Amino acid sequence: MHLHEIITEDGSDDAVTRLRYVTDGFAPDEMAPDETLSDMTFLCQSSALAHLNGTADGQIVIISLADRAAPFGVVDSSVAQIFEIFTILDNTCIWEAF
Numbered sequence: 001m002h003l004h005e006i007i008t009e010d011g012s013d014d015a016v017t018r019l020r021y022v023t024d025g026f027a028p029d030e031m032a033p034d035e036t037l038s039d040m041t042f043l044c045q046s047s048a049l050a051h052l053n054g055t056a057d058g059q060i061v062i063i064s065l066a067d068r069a070a071p072f073g074v075v076d077s078s079v080a081q082i083f084e085i086f087t088i089l090d091n092t093c094i095w096e097a098f
Contacts, residue, residue: 001023004022005018006051007072015059017060017061018072019062022066023067027067037084039065040082040084044093045092045093049088057089060085065082066080
């Protein structure tokens, strides 16, 4: 697995940071939902918080994991990918069920 890119959007509302990961052979249909959430939370806690460098309260973080790199914002149904959204509060990633 590797971090493909980090995209930060500073809008008029809360800022959004996207960490886009790629891992060869990724098959989301073969993962248990609780395992997936645990892995995505770990990525948020270990990478996003370090990237945000302690200035993150209220920040929205979107972690994505895909089987290969794809341009951001381009729909490609052949790319297997999942997303999880977190809000940062007190240096902790809080999962936002949607």
